[in-house]
Amino acid sequence: MRIAIFQTALIWQQPENNRNLIEKYLHTCKETFDLLILPEMFTTGFTMTPSEIAESMNGITIQWLKNLAREKKIAVTGSLIIKEQEQFYNRLVFIFPNGTLEWYDKRHLFSLAGEEKVYTKGREKRIIEYKGWKICPLICYDLRFPVFSRNIESYDLLIYVANWPKPRINAWNTLLKARAIENMVYTVGVNRIGNDANQLEYTGSSQVVDYLGNEILNAQENQGVFVVEIDKENMLETRKKLNFLNDRDVFELNF
Numbered sequence: 432m433r434i435a436i437f438q439t440a441l442i443w444q445q446p447e448n449n450r451n452l453i454e455k456y457l458h459t460c461k462e463t464f465d466l467l468i469l470p471e472m473f474t475t476g477f478t479m480t481p482s483e484i485a486e487s488m489n490g491i492t493i494q495w496l497k498n499l500a501r502e503k504k505i506a507v508t509g510s511l512i513i514k515e516q517e518q519f520y521n522r523l524v525f526i527f528p529n530g531t532l533e534w535y536d537k538r539h540l541f542s543l544a545g546e547e548k549v550y551t552k553g554r555e556k557r558i559i560e561y562k563g564w565k566i567c568p569l570i571c572y573d574l575r576f577p578v579f580s581r582n583i584e585s586y587d588l589l590i591y592v593a594n595w596p597k598p599r600i601n602a603w604n605t606l607l608k609a610r611a612i613e614n615m616v617y618t619v620g621v622n623r624i625g626n627d628a629n630q631l632e633y634t635g636s637s638q639v640v641d642y643l644g645n646e647i648l649n650a651q652e653n654q655g656v657f658v659v660e661i662d663k664e665n666m667l668e669t670r671k672k673l674n675f676l677n678d679r680d681v682f683e684l685n686f
Contacts, residue, residue: 434466441473446475487514522534522536571594593622597633
């Protein structure tokens with residue numbers, strides 16, 4: 432499967448301008464791919480004031496994503512602010528090429544920024560199947576909690592979309608490799624660059640890591656679409672040879 436990660440400087444709380452920016456870069460990308468991964472809150476930046484910019488699951492951005500997926504014949508994923516029944520969610524949506532969708536609500540809300548005071552946390556882990564791959568999609572702060580991402584479902588691809596700032600970028604780089612190694616899966620982290628309205632600086636380091644912790648791609652601080660191909664058969668052969676996942680603990684998550 433060919434994966435495209437889009438690393439960009441987000442325009443603060445301006446959904447239309449961010450959608451236009453994504454379209455601009457996609458039009459200049461000549462490579463083909465099966466899955467496009469966008470950052471966390473890709474329409475707004477990581478904001479704690481969602482009341483005026485939250486959307487519904489029938490809103491403009493969801494319709495835009497469906498049109499994009501159909502037009503490009505790709506799947507698209509990333510998180511945005513969704514309002515449902517007077518509650519706000521940091522919701523990752525996964526749009527299939529035919530326009531159908533699945534979603535995951537961020538489980539671990541970032542208390543350092545007061546995210547848990549504004550957003551409602553997710554209640555379940557989701558595994559999404561696409562082109563023969565079982566995908567586990569997670570969001571930013573989830574990266575710090577290995578039990579939640581533990582590969583008890585034998586999934587094949589782990590995705591983190593994020594707004595992960597420069598002061599803690601070493602943790603981002605280290606934990607992405609750790610999650611890949613311990614779960615024996617390709618692991619993709621898509622971060623942003625630039626500065627936000629809270630004077631936080633983001634330095635990217637969006638990357639793809641293989642099931643042994645080897646870095647396949649690192650976007651560093653560059654803006655654009657970066658494409659990489661991943662091989663499921665090689666991963667499964669390595670799992671079979673090493674048998675590490677056969678020794679994993681069995682447990683249940685309580686939500």
